[in-house]
Amino acid sequence: MSPLGVVERLLQLVPVLLGISIVVFFMMALTPGDPVELMLGDARATDEQRQSLRHDMGLDRPMHERFLVFLRNAATGEFGMSFHHRRPVRQVILERLPATIELTLAALVIALVVGIGLGVLAAVRRDSWIDRLSTVTALVGVSMPGFWFGILLILLFAVTLGALPVSGRIGYEGEVPFVTGLLLVDTLVASKFASFFDALRHLLLPAVTLGLAMAALLMRVTRSAMLEALAQDYVTFAEAKGISRARILFRHALKNALIPTVTVAAIETGTLLGGNMIVETVFGWPGLGRLVVEGIFTRNYPLVQAAVLLYAVIYVLLNLCADLLYATLNPRVRS
Amino acid sequence: MSVQAVEARAPAKAATDAVAQPVESIFIANLRDFRRNRLAVASVAMVGLFALMAIFAPYLAPHDPYASDLFRRLQPPAWLDGGEWAYPMGCDGLGRDILSRAIYGARVSMTIGVAVMMVAAMAGMIAGLAAGYLRGWTDIAISRVVDVLLGFPYLILAIGLMAAMGPGLGNIVLALAIKEWVLPCRVARAETLAAREMEYVEAARALGASRLHIMLREILPNILSPLIVVCTMRMAWIIIMEASLSFLGLGVQPPVPSWGSMVADGRQFLIGAWWVSTLPGVMILLLVLAINLASQGLRDAFDPRMRT
Numbered sequence: 001m002s003p004l005g006v007v008e009r010l011l012q013l014v015p016v017l018l019g020i021s022i023v024v025f026f027m028m029a030l031t032p033g034d035p036v037e038l039m040l041g042d043a044r045a046t047d048e049q050r051q052s053l054r055h056d057m058g059l060d061r062p063m064h065e066r067f068l069v070f071l072r073n074a075a076t077g078e079f080g081m082s083f084h085h086r087r088p089v090r091q092v093i094l095e096r097l098p099a100t101i102e103l104t105l106a107a108l109v110i111a112l113v114v115g116i117g118l119g120v121l122a123a124v125r126r127d128s129w130i131d132r133l134s135t136v137t138a139l140v141g142v143s144m145p146g147f148w149f150g151i152l153l154i155l156l157f158a159v160t161l162g163a164l165p166v167s168g169r170i171g172y173e174g175e176v177p178f179v180t181g182l183l184l185v186d187t188l189v190a191s192k193f194a195s196f197f198d199a200l201r202h203l204l205l206p207a208v209t210l211g212l213a214m215a216a217l218l219m220r221v222t223r224s225a226m227l228e229a230l231a232q233d234y235v236t237f238a239e240a241k242g243i244s245r246a247r248i249l250f251r252h253a254l255k256n257a258l259i260p261t262v263t264v265a266a267i268e269t270g271t272l273l274g275g276n277m278i279v280e281t282v283f284g285w286p287g288l289g290r291l292v293v294e295g296i297f298t299r300n301y302p303l304v305q306a307a308v309l310l311y312a313v314i315y316v317l318l319n320l321c322a323d324l325l326y327a328t329l330n331p332r333v334r335s
Numbered sequence: 336m337s338v339q340a341v342e343a344r345a346p347a348k349a350a351t352d353a354v355a356q357p358v359e360s361i362f363i364a365n366l367r368d369f370r371r372n373r374l375a376v377a378s379v380a381m382v383g384l385f386a387l388m389a390i391f392a393p394y395l396a397p398h399d400p401y402a403s404d405l406f407r408r409l410q411p412p413a414w415l416d417g418g419e420w421a422y423p424m425g426c427d428g429l430g431r432d433i434l435s436r437a438i439y440g441a442r443v444s445m446t447i448g449v450a451v452m453m454v455a456a457m458a459g460m461i462a463g464l465a466a467g468y469l470r471g472w473t474d475i476a477i478s479r480v481v482d483v484l485l486g487f488p489y490l491i492l493a494i495g496l497m498a499a500m501g502p503g504l505g506n507i508v509l510a511l512a513i514k515e516w517v518l519p520c521r522v523a524r525a526e527t528l529a530a531r532e533m534e535y536v537e538a539a540r541a542l543g544a545s546r547l548h549i550m551l552r553e554i555l556p557n558i559l560s561p562l563i564v565v566c567t568m569r570m571a572w573i574i575i576m577e578a579s580l581s582f583l584g585l586g587v588q589p590p591v592p593s594w595g596s597m598v599a600d601g602r603q604f605l606i607g608a609w610w611v612s613t614l615p616g617v618m619i620l621l622l623v624l625a626i627n628l629a630s631q632g633l634r635d636a637f638d639p640r641m642r643t
Contacts, residue, residue: 019483024495031499143624145575147582148598148616151605155613159606274490278579282602292491293583296498308487308495316486 009323013316020312025070028305035059038299039083079306084298089306093288098181099169100287103279104272105182106207108265111214116261118215119222120254123230134219141216146275150209150282157205167284170199206283210275214268221264225257232256259329266322270315368636375632381625389441396435397421400592403429409608425610427600433611436592437618443504443586443593444622447577448570450508455515456566462516463523464550464558468531477524481517489514490579497585507586511576515569522565526558560637567630571623578619594619 036054045053054060057080058069073079079089118138122131158166170176170183176195179186184203187196229235230253238248276289284290288307295303370376388395410426411418412433418425424433466477484492496510530536531554539553580586581595589596594615601612 015479016482016486019479020486023483023487023492027495027499032501139627140620140624143571143620143627145578145582145595145598145616145619145623147579147595148613148619151598151602151612151616155605155609159609270488274488277490277494278582281583292494296494296585301498304495304498308491311491312487315488315491319485 005327006324009320013320016316017313020316021071021074021309022067024305024309024312025067027308028301029063029066031301033299035301038301039081041083074306074309080302082295082300082303084295084300084303089302092291092303093306093310096286096288096291099285100276100280100289102182102184103203103206103210103285103287104269104276106184106203107210107214107272107275108269110207110211111218111268112265114211115215115218115265116222116258119219119261120226120249120257122219122223123226123257124249126227131223134223138216138219141212141219144212146209146213147278147282149212150205150279153205153209154282164205165202169202169286170195171202206279206285209282210272210279213275214265214272217268218261218265222257222261225260226253229253229257259326262329263322263326266318266325270318273311273315365636369632372632372635375629375636378625378628378632381621382629385441385622385625386445388438389445392439392442396432396438398432398435400431400435400439401590403431405430409604409611411608412610412614415610424614425608427597427611428604428608433597433614436597437594437615440592440594440597440615440618441622443581443591444574444577444619447504447507447511448574451511451515451573451577452566452570454508454512455569456519456562458512459516459519459521460523460555460562463520463525464527464554466520467524467527468546468550468554474524477520481520484514484517487514490576493576493580494583494585497580502585502588504587507577507580510580511573515573518569519562519565522561523558526561527554530554530557564630564634564637567626567633571626571630574619574623574626 035057036050036059039053039057040050058066061069077090081087082089082092085092118134122134125131154166157164165171176183176186176192177190179189183199184196187193187199232253235248235253238252243252273289276287277293278289279285280287280290281293288310292304292307294300295307404426407422407426407430409428410422410430412425413420413423415425422432422434424437427433427436462477466474487495492514493510496513497506500506500510527550536549536553539549544553577586578593578595578598581593582599584596584599586595587593589600597615598612598619601608601610601615604611
């Protein structure tokens with residue numbers, strides 16, 4: 001895609017982001033319950049103090065002014081105080097974000113490896129038992145609710161076999177200095193290998209749970225793209241030239257079959273964000289998703305508002321990446 | 336009438352028959368295709384069974400789904416030691432019969448699945464038809480709203496809306512339908528854009544038919560097939576979303592039994608009483624799997640363009 005095309009695509013995002021902000025703003029502004037009372041909680045306050053708090057929070061201004069203030073604050077990442085934590089929302093979110101990013105990346109890696117691996121295998125061994133088994137697995141994979149699959153994994157690997165931990169990110173003994181917030185990276189940077197494996201053991205079940213549905217989808221996409229690629233003339237030509245089977249599969253067919261797979265993967269990474277809330281709740285993973293769910297029950301609206309907006313913005317940007325990636329990888333679109 | 340004239344007419348009539356016949360038989364041929372797919376037919380039967388289960392829950396459930404018996408707290412399923420056939424799937428943490436609750440749980444899943452699908456299909460169809468046929472500002476406005484809604488991850492929008500609106504059956508339907516109509520809308524819009532250039536639409540326009548008539552009587556019947564396919568495929572997803580909301584505690588509120596909240600309730604008893612959490616999940620898996628297989632069969636038979 002030309003640089004002008006990228007700029008055009010970026011400009012198209014502006015109305016979408018504005019629309020998203022409107023939805024998020026009104027979603028929370030129209031919520032029943034007085035934010036001042038929620039913020040005060042059980043604390044005693046006089047009417048004057050309440051009025052002054054209402055004024056400080058900008059709640060006494062007209063709706064359109066409040067929306068403009070919200071937009072300005074959102075652009076600078078300023079979302080006010082988290083009622084429950086009594087700290088700025090931005091700070092609370094930034095603390096939890098690395099755990100969610102680590103989980104999402106791990107799920108993405110698992111989904112890519114399993115999905116592409118099984119998809120290629122199923123296409124190469126078309127109509128064999130491997131093909132049928134992986135097709136059935138993929139179908140069950142998309143039909144299974146994530147939370148239930150997570151519970152089955154806990155039952156098998158944690159409760160019955162006792163091989164993996166039930167919840168959390170790392171054991172108590174693992175004090176790791178903060179560098180990136182991603183425990184797998186930070187433990188390696190600090191050369192704490194025992195903690196690295198401990199973190200890995202904690203990460204495994206949640207990441208598999210989160211990656212399952214995406215792996216199933218990628219498997220189906222890779223399989224059909226690979227079958228299509230293998231039927232092309234250039235593959236027949238390569239076979240006629242006497243090129244080895246492995247080279248044909250990986251250099252000729254897979255390279256082309258990966259175009260739709262990569263695009264679907266980029267879009268689905270956004271869907272993983274939604275799955276985070278479920279998986280983090282099942283496994284007690286201290287990430288953003290669980291924070292949002294807790295925030296709803298404690299009616300911590302500034303936090304929920306900021307998180308929903310953040311998720312939506314990341315999702316839109318991921319979709320943009322998917323578009324750009326597709327255009328870059330596929331010469332037919334590039335022109 | 337001369338012999339030649341009769342002979343000349345006969346082939347003409349045969350030709351009209353040939354044209355008229357396939358129009359009617361495409362549906363029947365598709366249906367025959369579908370009926371040949373035994374797995375798909377079995378899946379439809381399975382979905383039907385779940386529907387019957389939901390409708391006749393009061394007659395099918397062996398016990399009152401709300402009645403707790405603390406002496407039967409965490410009683411195992413019949414096939415395990417300590418279980419009995421009067422309570423085949425065992426009892427939950429409050430001593431309530433899991434089978435009866437699972438049967439009643441089908442009501443929540445099926446009701447929400449069907450209600451969301453109907454609302455989304457209607458709204459999406461009308462918006463898609465309008466955007467595709469009227470074009471101009473209508474199209475721009477509807478497409479912008481679609482773009483904005485596509486900017487939200489599904490569950491996150493639903494969770495945000497549930498947080499704002501509070502729990503309740505009607506609110507769940509609304510929270511899910513607000514994004515769900517986007518897909519049927521896009522399908523309807525794309526199909527309408529193609530259909531509006533067809534000759535039969537042009538003919539209707541030439542005859543002076545109103546825009547409403549053309550949209551509803553001429554175009555709609557011709558774009559229904561892909562719409563139905565898309566909607567049935569989405570129903571499986573809606574049921575998983577409802578179960579997920581209930582699992583998080585944002586769906587149907589206790590003590591009303593819903594499969595998602597039953598799985599959530601059983602989590603605290605995983606060590607020692609695995610059945611409380613896992614058995615309701617089997618119900619979700621079976622229903623969603625059956626809908627997925629049935630809709631795949633429908634898609635293969637009725638919309639060959641979408642065949643994988």
